[in-house]
Amino acid sequence: MDYPSIKAKSLICNLATLARLVVLFFVLLISSCSSPQKPEPLPNASSFNFFIISDMGETLNYGNDSTAAILNKLAPIIQPRFIISSGDYFHDAGVKSVKDSLFQRMNSKIFNSSFMKVDFYPINGNHEYIGNSQATVDYSATNHQWKMEALNYTFAKKIDSISSVRFVMIDTSPFVEKYKKDPKYNRVKLQDWKKTVVWLDSVLKVSNEEWKIVVGHHPIYTSDFGQGSTYELIKYVDPLLKKYKVDFYFCGHIHKFEHFQRKGMDYISTTNGGSKPRITNPWFYTLFVKKTLGFTVCSVSREKFSIFFVDQRGNVLYSFNKTKSIK
Numbered sequence: 001m002d003y004p005s006i007k008a009k010s011l012i013c014n015l016a017t018l019a020r021l022v023v024l025f026f027v028l029l030i031s032s033c034s035s036p037q038k039p040e041p042l043p044n045a046s047s048f049n050f051f052i053i054s055d056m057g058e059t060l061n062y063g064n065d066s067t068a069a070i071l072n073k074l075a076p077i078i079q080p081r082f083i084i085s086s087g088d089y090f091h092d093a094g095v096k097s098v099k100d101s102l103f104q105r106m107n108s109k110i111f112n113s114s115f116m117k118v119d120f121y122p123i124n125g126n127h128e129y130i131g132n133s134q135a136t137v138d139y140s141a142t143n144h145q146w147k148m149e150a151l152n153y154t155f156a157k158k159i160d161s162i163s164s165v166r167f168v169m170i171d172t173s174p175f176v177e178k179y180k181k182d183p184k185y186n187r188v189k190l191q192d193w194k195k196t197v198v199w200l201d202s203v204l205k206v207s208n209e210e211w212k213i214v215v216g217h218h219p220i221y222t223s224d225f226g227q228g229s230t231y232e233l234i235k236y237v238d239p240l241l242k243k244y245k246v247d248f249y250f251c252g253h254i255h256k257f258e259h260f261q262r263k264g265m266d267y268i269s270t271t272n273g274g275s276k277p278r279i280t281n282p283w284f285y286t287l288f289v290k291k292t293l294g295f296t297v298c299s300v301s302r303e304k305f306s307i308f309f310v311d312q313r314g315n316v317l318y319s320f321n322k323t324k325s326i327k
Helices: 006-034 064-078 101-110 135-141 177-181 183-190 193-206 231-236 238-243
Strands: 048-053 082-085 119-122 153-158 164-169 211-215 248-251 257-262 265-269 286-290 294-300 304-311 316-323
Touching: 048 064, 064 101, 064 294, 164 193, 177 183, 193 211, 193 231, 193 238, 231 238, 238 265, 257 316, 286 304, 286 316
Parallel strands: 048 082, 082 119, 164 211, 211 248, 248 265
Antiparallel strands: 048 294, 153 164, 257 265, 257 286, 294 304, 304 316
């Protein structure tokens, strides 16, 4: 019988030690990213607040009611001025037409409180493309609360008498190359992502609002190993965000909360409110990550933009403030 040499034994021991250190590193990293400093309390109704929801569509009715319920419970306290959805409002498949019963089914749950009956600004996720992706735009003509005027669109909101925030909503599914090879996403091929890039550049170029926010369904950067960063967005969209000094990029898709910060840019992922959350695997740029259901609360003033990650029980898991000095 051949026995391993002393050198081989030493190598095996060193590899085992290295493996333990790697495991310890990731345990500490996960701990630090999921257990930050105590978050701030939610803003009161006198502030300029709004909600961001994402991936509210149901998968075997998983969890949707709990997130919708806490949205409606907190709405009278926070009084959002409007609500944004960063995609996958429907799941697993999107709607077939503006008369699809899915609209009423989802709306009746989410907009139950009178304080939730405010302007709603959605964008399509990949699951809306497993259906009639244009119907979510056309539905705006039949429901005054639904404000999706195009697949890519923009709007501004006055914070106070002298300050505003610009929102730019972009359709990110056409950027993702793998969808073009999948028959269930056949409508993706009808969209030209290059036109979105040109349009985004034209909107940001003339924006002079105090705050600039871009919203898409897919993450630009994320620590998620399963879905991963979207390299097409890194190449074509992220340079525009930096060029025009966009303050935040909000997204969904990865079914978890994450604050990813890289080179001064903040990438905020809102977790899902309907389908099952996914595992967390933080990376070097991850300031916070958490597997749970929930939604995001935002509060804005002229010189401060605050975000709050809220789970389906109403607990604030994480808060972050971005400030700027505006003359």
